[in-house]
Amino acid sequence: MQKRINMIEKQAKLVLEDGTVYDGVSFGAHSAVAGEVVFNTGMVGYPETLTDPSYCGQILVLTYPLIGNYGVPAVSVDEHGLPLGFESHKIQIAGLVVSEYSPTHSHFDAAQSLGNWMKRAAVPGISGVDTRALTRRLREKGSMLGKIAFTDEEMQFYDPMACDLVSKVSLKETAVLNDVKSSGRTIVLLDCGCKASIVRSLITRGLRVVQVPYDHYFLDLDYDGLLISNGPGDPGIYTATIRHVEHALAVGKPILGICLGNQILALAAGAETYKLKFGHRGQNQPCIEFADDIDQTDSTSKRCVITSQNHGYAVRPDRLSDSWQIWFKNANDNTVEGIRHRTKPFMGVQFHPEATPGPTDTAWIFDAFADAVKGRG
16 A cells, blocks of 8 residues: 555646646656657557667557556676667657556566666656547547646647657667678668667578668678668658668668668658658557559458557658559558568568567568578578
8 A cells, every 4th residue: 555655646747739638647757758649559568668769759658558567677688788678778768658557566577667667767657547538539639749747837849750869769889790600691780779679680590780870871881681770750851861771772782671761761762751640559550461463452462460560650652663562551541561672672661570579470571581681582
């Protein structure tokens, strides 16, 4: 009972830019923040989700009603220096909104509570919010700017999508991982805010990874394939990155884009992107894969896969040139979820084949990329 009393001592509120206010209870850090309010429909995986760099600048609403019950694992890294149990080395979200927060936890791997972890990272949370009503509002009105506040003091709204968020989450200097020559194949990983599991997915397939900053000119490196990672923000503002990928397309070596990387690949190929009304975020997004002789009819579909997603932008299908084809579509709203070149080893997916958290239905995409890099595709 004492823990419950302590938890409800400080009240908080979520204020949306349309004037809507949701009252709740503070947990984590008691600090006001502003950002873009988005929702995630996943049922598990909050340690991985909160550390995904693609959430930089966003106040995250989790639709699953109970959060925190299995705590947070200890901070540790593998032999390559990649975090275990997390997707980066820190919490990336600006703030967290949940229906019910559990201050106590029970899990064999837990080292601390979610609230304590967030408090140490200076990230605020608010519980006791009707997240069903909030999510419905975001679906009807679209993702909105918002702020978590603790007093009536004035605080400005902040639009992270107007900023260069990738510069905040991309690594600053080139790093080499799995520096072995056994495979004879090197991947340049263009880090736009890359999840640790993407790097691990390459390493486990015997590939040497040279991870470079998002705006780094990599064409003078000796490499066999290019992976453009996930990341936050509006893809259209990263003009240097787009220009470098455009040059890579002319070189002709295999390319895989993931999430933001898919959008950058499309822009480099001459297509356009646009902001979705409320985005796709969760580990339960169905996508339809299309056969090679695609004509966008049901008869050409191969299968439906369940995917992990986190993106607020998408590729315009009518702006792709004839040399490219749509590879995947979202089964819920028919938006583009993947593209590939008809004759060259270029491909991109809007979802996350590495999952973590989420289903591994599409992990084979890394196999297809590795095969192309090794000359077997």
